[in-house]
Each structure stands twice: as C-alpha cells, then as structure tokens.
C-alpha cells in the first residue's frame with residue numbers, strides 16, 4: 001500500500017517519512033496548486049493520502065491560510081482517500097473532549113481546521129485530531145526548549161493543561177489509517193511550565209530557569225481546555241529525553 005504525505009518537510013511529515021511513507025515537502029508539492037497536485041497524484045497513484053501540510057502557526061492563521069488549511073484538504077479528499085491531521089483546537093472548554101463532541105473553535109486556526117474536517121468527512125475521508133506535538137528538530141515551543149533553556153531563562157505557561165505528544169508516536173498511529181474521527185494524543189497531562197522544568201532537570205540545569213506565567217505576551221486566543229479523550233499514545237515522560245541533544 002502506498003501512503004503519500006503532504007507537508008513532508010514539517011515536524012509530523014518528517015516523522016511519517018522516517019516511518020516509511022512517501023513524502024512530498026512543499027517545494028515539490030504546493031498543495032494550493034491544483035495542477036501540481038494533479039500531476040503528483042497521477043504519477044504516484046497513492047492508495048491513501050495523509051494531509052499534513054498546514055499553516056500550523058496558530059497566530060499566523062487568517063484568510064490567507066484558508067487555501068492550505070481548508071481548500072487544499074477538500075481538493076485532495078475529493079480525489080484520493082484522505083486522512084486529515086486535525087487539532088484539539090477545534091474545541092474550547094471544558095475538556096476532555098470526545099470525538100463526537102460539538103466543536104467550538106476560538107481562533108481562526110481552529111475554525112479553519114473544523115471546516116477542513118467537514119469537507120474531508122463529506123468526501124468520505126477521515127480525521128485524526130491531535131495536539132501539543134513535540135519532536136527533535138520541531139520549531140514549536142516544546143521542541144525548541146532544549147536550545148532555549150541552554151541559553152537562559154524561559155517563560156512557560158502555568159495552569160493550562162496539555163497532553164504533550166511525541167510526533168513519531170502519532171506517525172505510527174496514522175500509518176494504521178484509523179477510520180472515522182479519531183483522537184490521538186499523549187496519555188499524560190502536564191503544563192508547559194512543568195514540562196520545561198522536567199526537561200531542565202534532565203539537562204542538568206536548575207528548574208529555576210523556568211518562569212511559570214499565567215499569560216504569554218503576544219499569544220493569541222487559545223482554548224481554555226483543549227484536552228482530548230481517549231488519550232492513548234505514550235506519556236510524554238517516556239519520550240521527553242528524546243529531545244536531548
């Protein structure tokens with residue numbers, strides 16, 4: 001079975017390629033260009049498509065990101081069996097949220113992903129919701145912590161429950177092509193402040209380097225509680241040491 005991955009240069013896409021999927025990074029497949037996409041599908045003839053391309057920087061989402069976040073997954077789902085990687089940010093609070101619960105996105109990113117879910121499901125595709133991914137080389141907050149902690153103090157959110165999820169664990173689950181709407185997230189809860197303190201300890205640094213804060217300057221609206229259930233992927237404590245250099 002041939003499984004094709006869009007957005008293969010990203011954090012999750014790279015993990016999928018490492019696990020055996022055929023990956024197309026953005027420079028070879030811009031998912032917003034139908035002529036390019038049609039040529040790739042004609043050449044590869046995939047049995048399944050894992051749609052990982054996205055504007056995944058939450059606060060960068062606006063009408064310009066609709067092309068990649070909404071229109072492109074809909075286009076692919078009409079042409080090939082498609083699995084959309086979606087987000088816990090389609091929910092607000094209180095959690096934990098079940099797959100069948102009503103979605104109430106509180107920012108453009110969550111709203112766009114919710115519309116993409118509808119389009120993909122309507123075309124006969126499937127949705128896997130996840131959240132708070134981390135991986136070596138990832139550009140997001142948890143993945144960049146080792147470098148930031150080694151440079152000096154780091155501010156991290158206190159009091160906001162997260163379920164950190166090791167991207168390669170999600171990749172392995174995605175390659176089983178679960179049908180319908182699936183929640184796939186790490187089984188242990190923490191806060192970013194405690195996650196960062198744990199990592200500082202593993203790095204031999206003082207946990208005082210982590211300044212727990214209730215709010216971060218410049219951070220746009222976030223769900224008050226975006227926890228998902230069921231939460232079956234390995235707990236972050238079993239994977240966090242993989243971030244170490």
Ligand SMILES: NC(=O)c1ccc[n+]([C@@H]2O[C@H](COP(=O)([O-])OP(=O)(O)OC[C@H]3O[C@@H](n4cnc5c(N)ncnc54)[C@H](OP(=O)(O)O)[C@@H]3O)[C@@H](O)[C@H]2O)c1
Nearest residue numbers: 007009010011012026030031053054056087130131132133
């Ligand atoms: N990271 C998380 O915590 C998280 C949580 C829940 C859900 N997700 C979802 O998981 C999926 C993968 O996210 P990720 O964390 O791996 O994000 P990522 O590292 O930012 O990867 C996304 C990739 O999509 C690419 N891309 C953007 N526009 C594209 C286009 N027009 N055509 C083709 N590729 C394009 C990006 O390329 P450039 O870098 O060149 O822009 C990037 O390589 C996304 O659907 C995201 O919404 C992620």
